[in-house]
Amino acid sequence: MTGIRLTAAEATIRFLAAQETEIGGRRVPLFGGVFAIFGHGNVAGLGPALHAAGKRLPTFRAHNEQAMAHAAVAFAKTHARRRMMACTSSIGPGATNMVTAAAVAHVNRLPVLFLPGDVFASRRPDPVLQQIEQFGDPTISANDCFRPVSRFFDRITRPEQVLTSLPAALRVLTDPAECGPATIAFPQDVQTEVCDYPDDFFRRRLHRPRAPEPDARGLAEAAAALRAAKRPLIVAGGGVKYAGAEDALARFAEAHGVPVAETQAGKGSLAWDHPRNAGAIGVTGSEAANALAARADLVLAIGTRLQDFTTGSRALFAQARLVALNAAAFDAAKHGALPLVADAARGLAALDAALAGWSAPASWSARAAKGAARWHATVARVTAAPKPGALPTDAQVLGAVNRAMPKDGIVVCAAGGLPGELHKLWRATDSASYHLEYGYSCMGYEIAGGLGAKLAMPDREVVVLVGDGSYMMMNSEIATSVAMRTRLTIVVLDNRGFGCIDRLQRGTGGAPFNNLLPEAAPPVDFAAHAASLGAAALALDGIAALEDALPRAFRAKRTTVLVIATDPAAATREGGAWWDVPVTALPRDAAQKRARADYETQRARQRPGA
Numbered sequence: 001m002t003g004i005r006l007t008a009a010e011a012t013i014r015f016l017a018a019q020e021t022e023i024g025g026r027r028v029p030l031f032g033g034v035f036a037i038f039g040h041g042n043v044a045g046l047g048p049a050l051h052a053a054g055k056r057l058p059t060f061r062a063h064n065e066q067a068m069a070h071a072a073v074a075f076a077k078t079h080a081r082r083r084m085m086a087c088t089s090s091i092g093p094g095a096t097n098m099v100t101a102a103a104v105a106h107v108n109r110l111p112v113l114f115l116p117g118d119v120f121a122s123r124r125p126d127p128v129l130q131q132i133e134q135f136g137d138p139t140i141s142a143n144d145c146f147r148p149v150s151r152f153f154d155r156i157t158r159p160e161q162v163l164t165s166l167p168a169a170l171r172v173l174t175d176p177a178e179c180g181p182a183t184i185a186f187p188q189d190v191q192t193e194v195c196d197y198p199d200d201f202f203r204r205r206l207h208r209p210r211a212p213e214p215d216a217r218g219l220a221e222a223a224a225a226l227r228a229a230k231r232p233l234i235v236a237g238g239g240v241k242y243a244g245a246e247d248a249l250a251r252f253a254e255a256h257g258v259p260v261a262e263t264q265a266g267k268g269s270l271a272w273d274h275p276r277n278a279g280a281i282g283v284t285g286s287e288a289a290n291a292l293a294a295r296a297d298l299v300l301a302i303g304t305r306l307q308d309f310t311t312g313s314r315a316l317f318a319q320a321r322l323v324a325l326n327a328a329a330f331d332a333a334k335h336g337a338l339p340l341v342a343d344a345a346r347g348l349a350a351l352d353a354a355l356a357g358w359s360a361p362a363s364w365s366a367r368a369a370k371g372a373a374r375w376h377a378t379v380a381r382v383t384a385a386p387k388p389g390a391l392p393t394d395a396q397v398l399g400a401v402n403r404a405m406p407k408d409g410i411v412v413c414a415a416g417g418l419p420g421e422l423h424k425l426w427r428a429t430d431s432a433s434y435h436l437e438y439g440y441s442c443m444g445y446e447i448a449g450g451l452g453a454k455l456a457m458p459d460r461e462v463v464v465l466v467g468d469g470s471y472m473m474m475n476s477e478i479a480t481s482v483a484m485r486t487r488l489t490i491v492v493l494d495n496r497g498f499g500c501i502d503r504l505q506r507g508t509g510g511a512p513f514n515n516l517l518p519e520a521a522p523p524v525d526f527a528a529h530a531a532s533l534g535a536a537a538l539a540l541d542g543i544a545a546l547e548d549a550l551p552r553a554f555r556a557k558r559t560t561v562l563v564i565a566t567d568p569a570a571a572t573r574e575g576g577a578w579w580d581v582p583v584t585a586l587p588r589d590a591a592q593k594r595a596r597a598d599y600e601t602q603r604a605r606q607r608p609g610a
Contacts, residue, residue: 004199005196006195007159008156008193008194009191011428012115012186013053013057014049015166016113018139018202019333020206021082023082032079032086033085035062037068037094039090040090040128041130041188043090045117045192046088046117053215060207062480063477064097064474064476065098066100066474067444067448068448069098069105069114069474070444070448071448071455072087072452073105073112073437073445074445074449074452075453076452080241080242080431081109081111082209086113086115087101087112088114092131094116095590096142096145098146099146102423104442105441109238110210111173111174113169113173113182114146115184116146116520118155120188120189126138133519137281142294143185143485153167154181155186156184156186158193163201169182175209181197188514211343211345212343212346213343214351218341219354222300222340223351226323229360231292232360233278233320234249234260234298235261235293236249236270236304237302238263239344240431242304243343243345246431247272249270250351259364260278261281263283266302266303267423267596268431268434279367279424280424281315282577283579284424285424287378288374290312290576291371293320297319299320299371303325306337307439309438311607312579315580315605316577324337326341379559383395383396384396388542393566393570395571398421401465401550402549406460408429408461409433409463410461411426411433411465412449412462413446414449415443415446418493420572422436423436423575424576443474445470445474446464446470447475447477450505461554462488463491466492466493466576467494468493468496468497478533478561481515481559482533483534491564493564495516496517497515497516498568502516502569508545508583509589509592517542528562533562535559536553539558584596
């Protein structure tokens with residue numbers, strides 16, 4: 001076997017550039033590129049290697065390490081985990097800045113390769129600039145913070161270790177059950193060390209995601225449970241999209257008359273007006289879907305990790321038998337479910353065949369259709385433009401955006417009150433059109449996430465909806481989008497603080513405190529700020545001005561930021577389910593006593609067990 005003499009950094013980049021995937025029958029690079037902010041921990045090792053790679057593995061420069069990693073997460077999400085990116089930083093705050101984004105990827109089961117620089121493996125010059133010294137364990141560095149938020153973690157201490165570490169990381173990144181972030185901490189001296197690597201290590205490798213078939217016994221048990229059901233409901237999660245199972249879901253729901261409710265990650269699995277789509281489920285769900293969930297005797301959960309917002313903190317469909325179809329056994333076994341471990345598309349196809357001739361009672365399907373029709377009318381009402389001069393609600397703003405949006409547009413959001421309004425009210429046209437990071441609900445994801453989504457699908461309009469609180473936390477990638485000529489439309493909803501948490505604070509019996517800015521505080525000129533970062537920016541006075549500005553923003557040649565003031569106290573009251581947020585067990589006033597009594601009533605409805 002012949003070999004080639006390379007530095008460890010050169011070998012790493014050459015290996016990554018050789019990885020491929022298949023999309024639409026066409027082989028494309030698995031890695032869309034590398035986001036890099038250089039420092040002493042990676043500039044002399046990975047830096048030259050990335051420069052030499054050129055277009056084979058393009059390098060993108062961001063303004064904040066957390067933001068660039070959010071963009072990488074969004075890129076993978078938009079590609080339904082078929083493609084991904086890598087991110088590299090220096091050894092200190094650059095590395096720990098990425099930990100939050102690693103947690104986003106971990107919670108959402110999304111692939112990102114983190115390559116943070118690390119301290120010297122040789123320890124000759126210790127302690128170096130930015131080095132964390134753990135008094136009792138010299139093997140620990142700041143990069144150990146990645147361990148709990150990585151599906152795979154390694155530290156390269158010799159150049160030949162990349163031969164085993166990189167393939168192991170790729171196995172996790174491309175596995176449907178284990179998928180999540182992989183971190184390879186890369187000491188700065190080892191990056192520059194030399195090894196003879198075999199030619200075969202750099203051959204082109206095609207990665208196709210596994211699509212496991214269901215076990216025959218599990219399939220028979222799941223089919224029997226469905227046949228016995230009188231009021232079945234499907235809960236579609238992100239795994240439907242990642243398995244490319246949207247058509248299989250539609251065929252199954254149509255053939256067997258089973259209504260479908262969608263999680264945040266699963267929204268768009270069916271178009272909003274599909275006859276079997278009952279809308280969003282859970283804490284941020286529609287009245288239609290939640291009413292069905294409250295009456296269902298069986299819930300088929302497909303590709304969802306069944307987090308508390310989906311299950312109403314285990315109280316929404318606690319009375320129903322639960323069947324969980326999931327590629328990950330970890331998720332399939334939650335809440336005492338009957339597990340069906342399989343790829344979502346393969347599992348649905350097998351269930352479809354096993355249930356030939358069976359359908360849910362017509363009365364149940366009719367109830368679902370009537371509920372969906374009533375909910376569509378509710379959505380139209382609450383998202384309609386307000387009377388001139390009235391301070392708009394979040395719902396009215398997103399209604400204006402939704403009406404103006406091209407059919408193939410993508411909406412991006414992450415935190416605060418907006419995800420709840422979007423989950424209930426947004427009319428998603430396909431599985432890529434609705435991009436919410438709500439597993440980690442990470443403030444600051446929105447604009448960077450929009451950048452990643454646009455890099456993944458440059459021909460689709462990308463609209464970022466972001467509250468003023470999240471905007472203040474992270475807005476630097478406006479400048480990145482301008483520099484990269486990656487055009488976004490960003491709508492900033494300014495309610496002068498953290499309106500969502502202010503409402504939660506009041507709802508749990510608390511007094512308003514430390515969430516909204518005082519009236520005496522000077523307003524922030526978000527439009528001027530965005531303009532200073534290179535965007536076109538407008539401060540708008542009401543919904544009519546927004547409706548006028550949106551088409552022009554969609555035609556613009558650079559990122560446009562539209563700022564509109566909204567009512568911090570208003571939220572859509574229709575829909576929704578209980579969320580377990582503990583209320584003081586020692587109430588001090590009437591509001592806290594009412595909140596505690598309601599809390600104890602709701603908690604008694606929770607599903608027991610694991």
